Each structure stands twice: as structure tokens, then as C-alpha cells.
Amino acid sequence: MTDDITDLDAYRGDPGLDPEVSAWLRVLDPATEEPNYWFRFRSWVAEGAGPELARRRLLADVSVGDVLQAWSRTLVPTALAAAAAAAFLLFQSPATVPENPLLVEDLLVAELGDEPIPAALAVGNAVTFAADRF
Amino acid sequence: MKTSEDSTDGELVELACRGDERAFGLLVQRYERAAYSVALSVTGKHEDAEDAAQESFMVALERLDECRNPDRFAGWLMTIVRNRSRNLIRRLSLRDTDQIPIGAMSSRPTPDRVTETSELRGQLRAALDQLSDIQREIVLLHDLEGWKHREIAERLDLPSGTVRSHLHFARKALRKALKGPVSADI
Numbered sequence: 001m002t003d004d005i006t007d008l009d010a011y012r013g014d015p016g017l018d019p020e021v022s023a024w025l026r027v028l029d030p031a032t033e034e035p036n037y038w039f040r041f042r043s044w045v046a047e048g049a050g051p052e053l054a055r056r057r058l059l060a061d062v063s064v065g066d067v068l069q070a071w072s073r074t075l076v077p078t079a080l081a082a083a084a085a086a087a088f089l090l091f092q093s094p095a096t097v098p099e100n101p102l103l104v105e106d107l108l109v110a111e112l113g114d115e116p117i118p119a120a121l122a123v124g125n126a127v128t129f130a131a132d133r134f
Numbered sequence: 135m136k137t138s139e140d141s142t143d144g145e146l147v148e149l150a151c152r153g154d155e156r157a158f159g160l161l162v163q164r165y166e167r168a169a170y171s172v173a174l175s176v177t178g179k180h181e182d183a184e185d186a187a188q189e190s191f192m193v194a195l196e197r198l199d200e201c202r203n204p205d206r207f208a209g210w211l212m213t214i215v216r217n218r219s220r221n222l223i224r225r226l227s228l229r230d231t232d233q234i235p236i237g238a239m240s241s242r243p244t245p246d247r248v249t250e251t252s253e254l255r256g257q258l259r260a261a262l263d264q265l266s267d268i269q270r271e272i273v274l275l276h277d278l279e280g281w282k283h284r285e286i287a288e289r290l291d292l293p294s295g296t297v298r299s300h301l302h303f304a305r306k307a308l309r310k311a312l313k314g315p316v317s318a319d320i
Contacts, residue, residue: 015298018277021305024312025278027254028174029167030184038166041184045162045191046155052195057153 147204150195162191165208168281169215171274175267176219178259182226186219193218208289216271261311265304272297273304 030037137149137156143164149157169190174183194201194211201210262270271290275281283301287294 015276015283015301017280018305021273021308022277024254024258024308025274027251028171028258028274028278030170030180033251041166041170041188042159042162045166045188046159048188048192049155049158049195052192053150053153053155053158055153056151060152 142205143207144204147198147201147207151198158195161207165211166191167279168208168275169211171279172212172215172271173219175262175270175274176216177223178263182222183219186222187215189222190215190218206289206291209291212290257312258308261308264311265307266300268292269300269304269307272300273308276301277305 026032030041034040137146137154137160139160141149141157141160143161146157146161146164150161166187169187170183173186173190174180177183177186190211194214197214201207203210265273272286275286276283281289283297284294286292287297290297
């Protein structure tokens with residue numbers, strides 16, 4: 001490549017490598033003075049990238065199925081236990097309410113003679129809220 | 135999918151996303167020189183270009199999931215390199231550090247060679263400084279890293295004619311600046 005290049009050449013075909021300019025620029029390549037420069041560069045990058053690559057490997061090993069399975073291990077037994085407890089309470093609650101229980105509201109507003117509340121309870125009367133009864 | 139040197143960028147990116155060390159290593163190997171050249175075209179200094187290029191690979195790995203078109207990884211990476219380099223320059227300019235010539239390496243070549251090379255580096259640096267950012271980047275990628283102009287156009291997302299034009303004018307400017315003082319046998 002010499003000075004006879006016209007500006008129009010810039011728009012035609014592949015310019016190819018310019019040996020002269022290429023030779024000048026070659027001194028900018030660090031490997032010209034340190035042959036193992038790029039090996040050192042690569043080693044440095046690889047060392048720095050290690051933790052991030054390890055993190056990515058770990059994430060790649062955990063699939064969506066694994067995540068769902070891990071959730072289900074906790075979630076399913078908890079949900080089953082909660083459902084069982086709810087069912088138990090639902091079916092047991094009506095039976096535990098006595099026929100004529102003492103109402104808390106009555107205990108609070110009605111006179112009980114001279115009996116303190118514990119004495120009234122000691123008789124064996126069940127105590128419940130009026131709202132639960134009606 | 136297995137990792138090999140023939141794998142496409144897209145395949146390597148996909149594997150690297152899952153933590154494949156070899157795939158990421160191949161991506162680094164494939165683009166380390168280009169990343170360095172782009173960084174050098176922005177920073178103008180070897181040490182800064184090295185830092186920016188290395189940091190860019192780290193950033194690229196952390197954000198690999200954001201690479202929407204893995205087959206165009208190179209262009210995406212070069213954008214990161216350019217941004218990191220500019221940020222580095224901004225940080226350094228705030229610190230007002232002393233200028234270190236391009237290519238201050240750790241090895242110890244002969245004194246004559248050092249003088250000759252550092253002289254050429256100084257001239258090259260002055261000549262490259264006269265180019266626009268994009269001209270500098272294109273001439274380094276083409277005539278230093280050996281990328282074809284079509285590859286540059288595709289990877290930097292530029293029209294092919296624009297790449298050819300920038301390359302032509304960059305070479306012309308470099309030749310004008312360096313033709314006299316630089317010996318032909320370098």
C-alpha cells in the first residue's frame with residue numbers, strides 16, 4: 001500500500017491488510033515484548049471469573065422441578081396438617097357445646113347471688129359465648 | 135452441546151451462561167486482543183487498556199444473561215469495553231495521574247530495542263491521537279488484530295462502506311504522520 005491510493009478506493013471492495021501500517025501497529029501488541037502476555041492475561045481473567053462461573057454452575061444444576069420439589073417438601077405436609085386440623089375442629093365443635101351452658105355475657109351482666117364466678121363454674125356448668133350458641 | 139474451538143459465539147455464550155469454564159475461556163481467547171485494541175484506542179495507554187479489557191470480561195460474564203443476541207457477542211463485548219475504558223479515563227483524569235507511555239511492559243528487552251520501540255510508540259501514539267475514536271478503533275482492529283472489514287462492520291454494527299472509509303482515512307493519516315521518521319524495516 002502506498003500513497004497512490006485515492007479516496008475512492010475506500011468505497012471499493014475489501015481493503016485487505018496494509019502491511020506497512022500493520023507493521024507499525026504491531027509494536028502496540030503487548031506480546032511483541034512479552035511473548036506469554038496473552039497467556040497471562042487469560043489466566044488473570046480466568047481466575048477472576050472463577051467465582052461467577054461456579055455460581056452459574058450451581059444455578060444451572062438447580063432446575064425448576066428441583067425448586068418446586070423443594071417447596072412441596074414443606075408446603076404439602078403443612079397444608080395437609082392444616083386441612084386435617086380444620087376438619088377436626090369443624091366436626092368436633094358442635095358436639096362440645098353443651099345444651100344449656102352459662103353464657104359469658106350473662107355472667108358479666110347478671111347477678112349471681114353471692115356466688116363468685118369460680119363457684120358458679122365449679123357447679124359444672126359449661127361457659128360459652130352467646131354468639132356461639134345462637 | 136459440547137465446547138470446541140469451532141463453536142459459534144452463540145453456543146459458547148449459552149454454555150458460559152451455565153458456568154462452562156472452557157466456553158468462557160474460548161470467548162476470552164477469541165476476543166482478548168480485540169478487547170485490548172478497543173480499550174487502547176480509547177485510553178491510549180497500555181496499563182489502562184489492560185485493566186479496562188480485563189474488567190470488561192468480568193462485567194460481560196456477570197451480565198451474560200443480558201446479551202440478547204449471543205451470536206453478536208463480539209459487538210456487545212466491544213460496547214462494554216468502550217464504556218469501561220471511558221469510565222476508567224474519567225476516573226483517572228480526576229486523579230490527575232502521570233502519563234505512562236503506551237506499552238510499558240514487564241519484560242526487559244535490549245536498551246537499543248527499548249529506545250527504538252518507545253520512540254516508535256511515541257510517534258504512533260501522537261499519530262493515533264489525531265484520529266477520531268472510531269477511526270482509531272477500526273484501524274487497530276483491522277491492521278493490528280486482523281479482523282476483516284466485514285467482520286468489523288457486522289460486529290460494531292456499522293455499514294460496510296463506513297468501515298472501509300474510516301479505515302482508508304485512518305491509514306492515510308497514519309502514513310502521513312509516520313512515513314518520514316519511521317524506518318521501513320520495523
